[in-house]
Amino acid sequence: MIIEAIVLGFLSFWMVDEYMHNVYLQEYANGAILAHLTTYTIVIGVGIDLASTLVIFTLWRNLKETRYKLEKATPPPSKLKAPVRHALAALPDMDEDLPLLPAQPMVESEKEVENVEASTFASPMPENPKPAPSSTSAALRAEAVLRGDDEED
Numbered sequence: 709m710i711i712e713a714i715v716l717g718f719l720s721f722w723m724v725d726e727y728m729h730n731v732y733l734q735e736y737a738n739g740a741i742l743a744h745l746t747t748y749t750i751v752i753g754v755g756i757d758l759a760s761t762l763v764i765f766t767l768w769r770n771l772k773e774t775r776y777k778l779e780k781a782t783p784p785p786s787k788l789k790a791p792v793r794h795a796l797a798a799l800p801d802m803d804e805d806l807p808l809l810p811a812q813p814m815v816e817s818e819k820e821v822e823n824v825e826a827s828t829f830a831s832p833m834p835e836n837p838k839p840a841p842s843s844t845s846a847a848l849r850a851e852a853v854l855r856g857d858d859e860e861d
Contacts, residue, residue, distance in 0.1 A: 727733050741748075 727737060
């Protein structure tokens, strides 16, 4: 295949070189090919149109056959209605507010509840820490004192 490509490339180069340097070949090519260029263009355009139409028709026919096979392969709707209704009835409604996580751990007995409570540890952080006074809040407090608007926290 590589040898064939090399031979075709050499012959193409030779033909172009001959056209460029041979006046008689130029006259023949211009008379034979360029005179009928519009005809060649029309024939090529119609050929592309016909090929496109054939491809589109083939794809449409395959789609139609596939749809027919799928409709034939599925059971009738009457057999599907009851299981589908049963499955849909088991699903929760979208309007219900269901928690993502349970509020408390799910345990079976009081002993397990005590074990769960004993296993929890105290957090080293205070529950409501007071923010440290910042320089801006101290400056605002100082301005309030100077104005006489001293308010106790």
